[in-house]
Each structure stands twice: as structure tokens, then as C-alpha cells.
Amino acid sequence: MNTRYVNTASSAGGNGTTNGTAGATRAYASMAEWEAARQAVLADSEEVQCCGTAADTTSCTVAGWTTTASFYISIVGNPTDTNGAHAGTWSTSKYRMEIASAAGTNGVWLAEEYSRVASIQVQVTQANVVAGGGRFCYLIDEFATSDMRVEQCIAKGVVSGTNTVGLAGFFGNNGVVRNCLAYDFVNAAEVDMNGFLTFSSLTGTYQNCTGHNCYDAFKRGGGTMVATNCGAAAFTHAGFQGTITQTTCSSTTPTFANEAGDDFHLASGDTTWKGQGTDLSGTFTIDIDGETRSAPWDIGADEVIVAATPMPFPVYQLVRGRSFSVVASGMTPPSGT
Amino acid sequence: MALLLIKAVNATNPDPVKDQRGCYKQWDPVTVYEDSQHNGDLVANPITGPFYLVRVVGATVADLRPFLDPEFIEAVGPLGRRQVTRRCAWGFEPARIPQNIQNTLTRDHYIEVPFTTVQSFLTRKAAR
Numbered sequence: 021m022n023t024r025y026v027n028t029a030s031s032a033g034g035n036g037t038t039n040g041t042a043g044a045t046r047a048y049a050s051m052a053e054w055e056a057a058r059q060a061v062l063a064d065s066e067e068v069q070c071c072g073t074a075a076d077t078t079s080c081t082v083a084g085w086t087t088t089a090s091f092y093i094s095i096v097g098n099p100t101d102t103n104g105a106h107a108g109t110w111s112t113s114k115y116r117m118e119i120a121s122a123a124g125t126n127g128v129w130l131a132e133e134y135s136r137v138a139s140i141q142v143q144v145t146q147a148n149v150v151a152g153g154g155r156f157c158y159l160i161d162e163f164a165t166s167d168m169r170v171e172q173c174i175a176k177g178v179v180s181g182t183n184t185v186g187l188a189g190f191f192g193n194n195g196v197v198r199n200c201l202a203y204d205f206v207n208a209a210e211v212d213m214n215g216f217l218t219f220s221s222l223t224g225t226y227q228n229c230t231g232h233n234c235y236d237a238f239k240r241g242g243g244t245m246v247a248t249n250c251g252a253a254a255f256t257h258a259g260f261q262g263t264i265t266q267t268t269c270s271s272t273t274p275t276f277a278n279e280a281g282d283d284f285h286l287a288s289g290d291t292t293w294k295g296q297g298t299d300l301s302g303t304f305t306i307d308i309d310g311e312t313r314s315a316p317w318d319i320g321a322d323e324v325i326v327a328a329t330p331m332p333f334p335v336y337q338l339v340r341g342r343s344f345s346v347v348a349s350g351m352t353p354p355s356g357t
Numbered sequence: 358m359a360l361l362l363i364k365a366v367n368a369t370n371p372d373p374v375k376d377q378r379g380c381y382k383q384w385d386p387v388t389v390y391e392d393s394q395h396n397g398d399l400v401a402n403p404i405t406g407p408f409y410l411v412r413v414v415g416a417t418v419a420d421l422r423p424f425l426d427p428e429f430i431e432a433v434g435p436l437g438r439r440q441v442t443r444r445c446a447w448g449f450e451p452a453r454i455p456q457n458i459q460n461t462l463t464r465d466h467y468i469e470v471p472f473t474t475v476q477s478f479l480t481r482k483a484a485r
């Protein structure tokens with residue numbers, strides 16, 4: 021595996037072999053710079069780890085590579101840098117891509133098979149866009165066909181004005197979108213605003229995804245859309261639009277940790293999505309935070325992790341020559357993330 | 358001012374369709390940065406690898422961003438979205454770049470030029 025780094029605090033023109041921000045080996049300053057520097061016929065897998073508090077403002081299209089099942093591309097939020105991978109909610113202290121309002125522009129576009137994105141945040145702004153066709157935070161190309169994955173990612177729409185082109189968080193024609201969150205894809209002027217969209221003759225697979233405040237949270241416009249453990253909340257038109265193969269999905273808004281503050285972790289006391297999913301541990305085991313899921317699985321991108329609870333009874337200690345004395349007790353209620 | 362990152366070498370793919378749609382070629386603009394993204398100190402932060410960095414005097418990021426567009430056909434495919442036919446619609450045309458500037462770019466991978474000069478180098482590939 022070749023590992024390269026993107027750090028938005030770096031200066032342009034490094035060779036990306038370290039996460040540093042100075043010197044010849046400094047990180048690339050944007051994901052697009054990494055892609056242009058490294059596109060090749062792969063003889064080893066390629067991973068790029070992204071971090072930085074400044075927004076990356078250029079779209080990145082992964083194209084022109086040759087990949088295989090053994091030699092694939094992986095784009096991830098840096099798992100070890102403080103400003104790398106997000107923690108399940110949109111954060112301006114973590115790596116993020118922010119794409120301005122412009123016709124035809126997307127966030128991350130996977131046009132090569134055997135390519136993956138994980139733990140990345142993408143925001144697309146759309147105001148009065150009337151040309152260029154649909155726009156997407158994450159686009160899995162319908163012309164590449166094998167093993168394309170978007171996992172633990174966040175898509176956020178900032179929509180205003182009059183639009184006559186659609187906008188979607190995840191456009192997963194023939195890939196797998198898993199543990200992802202899409203929110204705020206809604207606009208009074210344009211009905212084609214979707215959290216998760218399939219629109220081709222292929223099969224898009226969605227597992228444990230959450231759509232919030234979208235016109236349609238999940239929409240099949242063509243092809244086959246298979247959704248398992250997916251949750252649609254606070255949508256304005258439909259939770260699941262079109263013929264979608266659904267397994268343990270929900271269109272009922274659950275109790276989130278802080279819905280008004282865009283924290284869509286499940287509240288520990290939720291009973292709508294918590295424990296209502298299908299166990300997919302044969303395929304994957306984590307949630308949007310990277311925390312290990314446990315049975316019974318929850319619907320949506322987040323799994324409530326119950327903190328270890330102290331023993332709910334007094335602990336007694338025998339003291340020589342005296343009667344029992346109570347030294348500790350605990351009744352801490354469970355909490356989740 | 359703004360910074361324009363230019364590809365200094367050809368990327369190639371044995372599939373000719375992939376090559377045209379996906380691969381950056383020498384003199385293709387890759388991305389634009391705010392002026393603060395490099396301070397011009399080439400000793401501390403040399404421009405390495407396959408890029409030239411051009412500091413464009415009198416231009417903003419917004420001025421330069423349209424030159425990053427791919428070449429495309431409108432309204433095909435799902436949702437009528439664009440179908441890319443060439444990775445970069447625009448590129449520096451080598452024949453328009455004076456030899457002294459090419460020499461500087463070859464030596465330093467960095468140069469500072471006015472926006473009007475950059476505009477005179479950039480042409481639409483389809484129109485060449």
C-alpha cells in the first residue's frame with residue numbers, strides 16, 4: 021500500500037509523502053492535487069489520508085487510473101490526525117470539502133472501479149443553478165462497475181434560490197454506500213433534491229444510511245436500489261421514493277442526540293431506530309463513528325454504544341473489627357454516541 | 358493574487374478513452390489556490406513532483422476556476438448530467454509560452470506572471 025497525505029494547511033507543490041506542512045515531502049494541499057499527482061496504472065494499492073481545518077474547495081474526480089481488486093484506491097479522513105476523520109457530525113475542525121455553487125461541479129466523483137472513500141465530509145452549495153445537470157457530493161460513476169464504496173461519509177447541502185437542476189448527497193449507481201449521513205437537500209424551487217439517489221440501469225446498495233431534511237431521503241429514479249437498515253427522517257416529500265427493495269428501513273423520525281444542532285447520532289433512549297435493524301456483521305461491523313456495532317443493530321448511520329455501567333448495587337467492604345460500611349455505589353445511567 | 362497549479366508531465370493510460378477523459382497532460386491546469394497557499398519560498402517549500410506553480414498577479418481564485426472545467430457533452434446520462442469527454446477543456450498552449458518562461462518553469466517549477474499573460478497562454482484544446 022502506498023500512502024500519501026493531503027493537509028489543507030500545507031502549501032501547494034509537495035510530494036505528499038508525509039503529513040507535514042513544510043519541506044519537499046510536505047502533504048498535498050488538496051485532494052485534487054493528490055489525484056493529479058498520482059494517477060497511474062496501479063502496481064500497488066493507493067491510500068490518501070486527508071486532514072486540515074481549512075476547507076478543500078476544489079472538486080476531485082478520480083479518473084484515468086487503472087485499478088484492480090488487488091490494487092485499489094482508498095481516500096480516507098486521516099485516522100490519526102486531530103484534524104482528520106470526522107466523528108459522525110459535520111465539523112469545521114476536520115477535513116472537509118466545500119464546493120461552491122457552479123453548474124456541473126460535484127464533490128468527490130469516483131469514475132474508477134475498485135475505489136473507496138471513507139470518513140470524509142463534503143458540502144455542496146447550490147443557489148440558482150440552472151444548467152449542467154444534477155450535482156452530487158459523492159458520485160459513483162455509472163460507467164465503472166466493480167467494487168466502489170463510500171463509507172462513513174457526510175454529505176451536506178446548502179441550497180437556496182431558484183434551481184432547475186437536481187442535487188443529491190450520494191449518487192450511488194452501482195456501488196455500496198454504507199454508514200453515511202445526508203442532510204439538508206431540500207429546496208422549494210426544485211423537487212429533485214435527494215439524500216441518496218440511484219438513477220441508472222445498475223444496482224445501488226445502501227446500508228445503514230441516514231437521510232435528514234431532504235425532499236426525498238432515498239430515491240430510485242432508475243435501475244435497482246437496495247436499502248437495508250436505512251432511515252429517513254424529517255423529509256418533505258418521501259422517505260423512500262420509487263420502487264426500492266427495503267429491509268428493516270424506517271421513515272419515522274427517531275430521537276436524535278441534538279437534531280436542531282445537526283447531531284444525528286441516535287439518542288440513547290430512542291426506541292424508533294435503536295435495535296430495529298438487521299444484523300449485517302457478516303459484511304461490516306462499524307458505524308459512522310467507526311465504533312463497533314452490536315446486536316440488535318440500529319437503523320441509520322449511528323449505533324448507540326452503551327457505556328459500561330457501574331454495578332448497580334452497593335459494594336461492601338469488610339473492615340476488621342467493625343460492621344459493614346458502604347464505600348461506593350453506582351447508578352450511572354447509560355449514555356450513547 | 359491566486360495560485361494556479363499546472364501539470365508538468367503527462368499522465369497516461371493504455372485505454373485511449375480513459376486517457377482522454379481521465380488523464381492530466383502537461384500544461385493542464387489542475388487546481389487553484391488562494392495566494393496564501395504558498396509564500397514563494399522555494400528553498401523551504403520547493404515545488405516538487407509533476408507540477409508547476411504559477412502565481413497569477415491580478416487574478417482571484419474565482420477568475421481562474423473556470424479554466425479547470427473539463428470538456429463535456431451537455432445533458433446525457435442520468436439526470437441529464439454532463440458526460441466528460443476530456444479531462445481538461447483548457448490548457449497552456451506551449452507555442453504561446455516564451456522560452457524564458459518555459460526555462461524558468463523547468464528550473465524552478467514556479468513563476469509569477471500577470472493574469473493577462475496567463476490568459477494569453479490558456480486556450481481551449483478543442484479550438485486548437
